[in-house]
Amino acid sequence: MPNIIVLVKQVPDTNAKILVNGDRVDLSSVKMVMSPYDEFAVETALLHKEAAGGEVTALTVGGAAAEKILKDAKAIGVDHIVRVDAEGDMDSNALQTVLAQAVRALGGEVVYCGKSAADTGAGSTGPGLAERLGWASASNVIGASFDGGLTVIGPNGAGHAKLNVPLPAVVSCDKGEFKVRKPNVKGIMMAKKASVDVHSIEVPPSSVSLVGHALPPAKPAGKTYDGGNAAAEVAQLLRDEANVL
Amino acid sequence: MTQTIVIAEMNNNAVHPSTAELVAAAMTFGGAPTVVVPCSDASAADGAANMGAGSILAAKSSAFAHYDASGWAAALDAVTPQGTIITGASPQSKDLAARFAARRNIAVVQDAVAIQGQQVTSPVYSGKAMQTVALNGPAVISVRSNIFNAATGGASDVQVLDTEGNVATSVVEFMARASERLDVAEANIVISGGRGMGSPENFSHLEAIADTIGAAVGASRAAVDTWEAIPHSMQVGQTGKTVNPNLYIAVGISGAIQHLAGMRSSKYIVAINKDADAPIFQHADYGIVATWEEALPVLHDTLKSMMA
Ligand SMILES: Cc1cc2nc3c(=O)[nH]c(=O)nc-3n(C[C@H](O)[C@H](O)[C@H](O)COP(=O)(O)OP(=O)(O)OC[C@H]3O[C@@H](n4cnc5c(N)ncnc54)[C@H](O)[C@@H]3O)c2cc1C
Ligand SMILES: Nc1ncnc2c1ncn2[C@@H]1O[C@H](COP(=O)(O)O)[C@@H](O)[C@H]1O
Numbered sequence: 001m002p003n004i005i006v007l008v009k010q011v012p013d014t015n016a017k018i019l020v021n022g023d024r025v026d027l028s029s030v031k032m033v034m035s036p037y038d039e040f041a042v043e044t045a046l047l048h049k050e051a052a053g054g055e056v057t058a059l060t061v062g063g064a065a066a067e068k069i070l071k072d073a074k075a076i077g078v079d080h081i082v083r084v085d086a087e088g089d090m091d092s093n094a095l096q097t098v099l100a101q102a103v104r105a106l107g108g109e110v111v112y113c114g115k116s117a118a119d120t121g122a123g124s125t126g127p128g129l130a131e132r133l134g135w136a137s138a139s140n141v142i143g144a145s146f147d148g149g150l151t152v153i154g155p156n157g158a159g160h161a162k163l164n165v166p167l168p169a170v171v172s173c174d175k176g177e178f179k180v181r182k183p184n185v186k187g188i189m190m191a192k193k194a195s196v197d198v199h200s201i202e203v204p205p206s207s208v209s210l211v212g213h214a215l216p217p218a219k220p221a222g223k224t225y226d227g228g229n230a231a232a233e234v235a236q237l238l239r240d241e242a243n244v245l
Numbered sequence: 246m247t248q249t250i251v252i253a254e255m256n257n258n259a260v261h262p263s264t265a266e267l268v269a270a271a272m273t274f275g276g277a278p279t280v281v282v283p284c285s286d287a288s289a290a291d292g293a294a295n296m297g298a299g300s301i302l303a304a305k306s307s308a309f310a311h312y313d314a315s316g317w318a319a320a321l322d323a324v325t326p327q328g329t330i331i332t333g334a335s336p337q338s339k340d341l342a343a344r345f346a347a348r349r350n351i352a353v354v355q356d357a358v359a360i361q362g363q364q365v366t367s368p369v370y371s372g373k374a375m376q377t378v379a380l381n382g383p384a385v386i387s388v389r390s391n392i393f394n395a396a397t398g399g400a401s402d403v404q405v406l407d408t409e410g411n412v413a414t415s416v417v418e419f420m421a422r423a424s425e426r427l428d429v430a431e432a433n434i435v436i437s438g439g440r441g442m443g444s445p446e447n448f449s450h451l452e453a454i455a456d457t458i459g460a461a462v463g464a465s466r467a468a469v470d471t472w473e474a475i476p477h478s479m480q481v482g483q484t485g486k487t488v489n490p491n492l493y494i495a496v497g498i499s500g501a502i503q504h505l506a507g508m509r510s511s512k513y514i515v516a517i518n519k520d521a522d523a524p525i526f527q528h529a530d531y532g533i534v535a536t537w538e539e540a541l542p543v544l545h546d547t548l549k550s551m552m553a
Binding site for chain 1: 256257311312314315318336337339341342343346347348350351352353354355356364367368369370371372373374375376377378379380381382384413414415416417418419420421434458477480483484487491492502503506509512513514517521526528529530531532533534535536538539540541542543544546547548551552
């Protein structure tokens with residue numbers, strides 16, 4: 001019966017406006033939520049447990065405020081919630097080193113995570129963690145089945161392929177073919193009472209440091225035309241002005 | 246000066262032309278890079294000629310027959326010189342970049358859109374902000390396409406090195422792709438439809454234009470969620486694909502922030518929407534306030550005569 005771990009990260013709500021104050025993003029008035037792809041990771045982890053038994057632990061690396069999303073995961077149905085207490089900027093190396101230690105300490109045999117976090121957009125954590133653990137990995141999967149081992153559906157060339165993934169493994173989840181479940185009242189009540197298991201792990205130094213944030217360069221105002229006939233002129237401009245046809 | 250290495254972007258076991266852009270990105274660190282071509286048949290590496298490489302290395306292994314992150318990272322690690330490594334930013338290349346970096350215990354920076362000295366800039370928060378980081382050591386950097394101008398000239402001789410890596414995953418079955426159409430993530434031109442298209446059948450109008458100009462057809466999430474016939478593989482945005490084409494044409498799409506997340510870095514954006522206040526117009530280089538029923542036939546006719 002597999003010991004299943006799901007990684008969840010707290011990120012700004014994707015509807016939120018991102019402000020830059022000086023040369024840093026200012027998230028002080030932004031609503032924080034579980035990163036959208038992590039919801040698919042939680043769902044896949046729960047499906048794995050339902051098919052094969054075992055237990056699911058949701059794991060996050062972050063400050064105390066990140067416990068809200070652990071409670072959200074608990075309300076949806078994970079068994080245990082764990083936070084590694086660490087804040088501040090970490091490069092991929094530092095974060096993955098911390099995660100690898102936590103996964104080993106928890107005795108995980110399979111890890112699910114989001115294909116990319118809504119803040120970094122990187123998609124580095126799953127494959128990087130797998131390499132550090134010496135495990136197999138499959139990324140951007142949109143479906144999984146669990147009878148007779150782990151089989152996932154992931155991108156392959158221009159299409160998709162069904163892949164057999166030997167355990168232990170790290171699987172990063174894209175928007176799946178399934179619906180993610182929502183918490184019910186009982187789950188929410190249980191989550192309120194649940195306690196978060198807090199670990200502390202020494203964070204190694206980062207070799208990549210943040211210089212600053214900026215808003216994306218403002219686009220020069222575009223041209224706007226009224227009426228469908230303008231499409232002819234726009235097509236000409238695409239060729240002669242923009243040079244893209 | 247540290248060595249810079251480019252891992253060639255591969256497509257169907259052939260070197261993808263965007264590899265020449267990666268070479269140009271690598272040159273910002275000074276000097277012409279070594280281009281490493283992951284291949285099972287070394288002749289594939291000939292495709293890296295005239296892309297500005299200082300030297301070309303064919304990393305030959307049966308591990309490269311189909312993509313497996315651990316097998317690829319191990320087989321490449323064995324033959325790739327130490328230094329800063331540049332890869333493409335397709336989903337597969339980002340995955341490889343991350344695994345390769347972890348294998349070497351160095352950091353990875355994804356989706357670079359600018360490199361200046363040791364500083365690398367990439368979009369964060371779904372493109373709502375740009376982040377610049379400083380490298381204090383070797384790193385793996387994935388670089389977005391359509392940013393750097395392709396390098397030319399350089400090496401054409403190929404050195405072949407045999408290598409191996411343990412492939413962890415195995416393919417049970419290749420699944421037919423939903424359609425034979427070009428993938429949005431790979432196309433230089435994307436034309437996408439939203440809920441404003443009214444019905445999935447009306448996407449045929451977008452397909453006709455796509456066929457005329459060699460574009461891929463994309464969709465908003467509302468279109469994908471509303472209509473069974475529009476597969477998720479077409480979805481552009483936060484929970485769909487990120488595209489970075491030269492031209493993006495949004496038809497009947499309002500321009501929600503999650504849609505913008507997937508396409509705002511397109512070089513040119515055209516919007517066709519009947520609502521002059523639709524947010525998409527704030528991001529369009531060319532906006533047409535009209536129904537698609539009025540605008541698309543005119544657009545198609547003009548494009549047909551231009552392409553003829
Ligand atoms: C966590 C999360 C993730 C999301 N991820 C994505 C994502 O990846 N991609 C994505 O696209 N969305 C995503 N969304 C949804 C997003 O918020 C919007 O709901 C969606 O993009 C709207 O799609 P739309 O523009 O097609 O539809 P609508 O907002 O309904 O807009 C339709 C537009 O069509 C116009 N129109 C109507 N009729 C015509 C006509 N005849 N001719 C011309 N124009 C016409 C209307 O004026 C309107 O502007 C996400 C949302 C959340 C919360
Ligand atoms: N600090 C973190 N704590 C827990 N999980 C994380 C953290 N950062 C990233 N992850 C996981 O890794 C995925 C990919 O993140 P990224 O590599 O930053 O795109 C996320 O969707 C999460 O599942």
